[in-house]
Amino acid sequence: MNPITNNTMRVKKMNKELVRQALKTMKQGTKSMLAQATGLSVATCGNILNELIDTGELLELDMEESSGGRPARLYRYNVNFSYIACIIIRAGVKTHSLTYTVANLAGEAIKEGYQETDRMEPDMIEKLVDQLIGEFPQIRAVGIGVPGAVNQGIINVSDIKELINVPLEASIRDKHGVEVIMDNDMNLTVYGFYQKQGYDEEKSVAVVTFIEGCFPGAGMMVDGHILRGSTRFAGEIAFLPFGMSHEEQFRQLHERTTFYSLAGRAVSSLIAIMNPETIALTGSLVEPADVELIRQECLKYIPEMHMPQLMLLENPHENYMYGLITMTLESLSYSLQLIEKRR
Structure with a gap:
């Protein structure tokens, strides 16, 4: 791909993410409000809003109350546009368990559940993901918390021996085409604790x-x-x-x-x-x-x-589930590091 074209596409993605994040923070806003919040032009914000409305990611609301001038259209982010699935794997003395939450883009739980097993096989986790994505096809990311050390998507130290050296993250990503993160239970717990x-x-x-x-x-x-x-x-x-x-x-x-x-x-x-x-x-x-x-x-x-x-x-x-939900939602966001460098 032409470097100039590639750079243009990257800037468009970053601008779109700026508008997404601003609207999520504001709950609802107009083109002018978004332009002020993001530093983008009103015209650029308008084009991005139209694209996001076409995909269903944004919702058009009524006109804002006029203060004398021409009333402007209000927009709200559609938090149910996509879902995430978060699964916590726990090791027990006699039994192991899976605790799961399907959440929307605001982190609100849509479905929760719990399963126990005497032996935690990788197939059990993959079948749960299959079930959840089958029920909620709008799931775009899967987050998994594990009792052990994870390096490059593979568990290499764990209290559950059956999960060691299993490419679980890659398997789910390749099968369903969704973003997948897998992290240590304590990393996720401290992340949730910190964020709270x-x-x-x-x-x-x-x-x-x-x-x-x-x-x-x-x-x-x-x-x-x-x-x-x-x-x-x-x-x-x-x-x-x-x-x-x-x-x-x-x-x-x-x-x-x-x-x-x-x-x-x-x-x-x-x-x-x-x-x-x-x-x-x-x-x-x-x-x-x-x-x-x-x-x-x-x-x-x-x-x-x-x-x-x-x-x-x-x-x-x-704190554990809050950290997992927060991190999984973040995996859906386009990186803004380049924006910070550009400013």
Whole structure:
């Protein structure tokens, strides 16, 4: 393709995304309001609005109330133009589970469900995607949260052995032609937690989980960005050099007399490496009284002036699904990085 033509198409895509995002934020607006919000001309906004109306992505409303001049047409983004499907895979002691949500472009749930199984095979996940897309053909993106490390769309470390080295992301994308993201459960949980805080400026926070029957994990946001690492291994704190085997680590984590000490050493390592403002502790192994015990353990290694706020996160599942929905919706948006460079 001619470089000039290619560049023109890219600019059109970015302009269209600017109008989309502005209208989503404004809820409804006129051409003039959109031009002011995006910095584009009224004529450009008008052309984009016409294109989006033709595809059904925008809805035409009544004329706005006149303040003396000619009334202008109002437009609203059609949040039901496309859907996303979000699936959370959980590892349990005796059974595994799938929790799913089909949501519209505003993140509002259209359908929710739950399945349990003794053995989590990749086919079970693919069949669920088939079912959801069959029921809602307007699904344009699928987000999957997994208990393990994901690199290039493939799980390489997980408490569910059947999912390791399975190209699940590529398989779903090739079969259905939809955008697919797959990420670690803790990355998604900390992302949801972070987004819900509504910080005015970029912060560093972490969520650390200690779940019965599993090894611990952490999700980290550093200066407003998820810390994944070069091979997406960041946060796998079970691999810290505790000076013991994984079997002994697992035993100590599940013993009340040794849990807080081992947890405190893991949290201390995070504090020393990322210096976060807040660390949220969660998981079935964490009891409310453990927060102070872990804090005291951390103070054996970390000066008090550098201690973050330690808190108990009682409803991590809400943050997890919120993070997955938010990230999956973002996967549908055209990147605006080039726009920022252009301005």
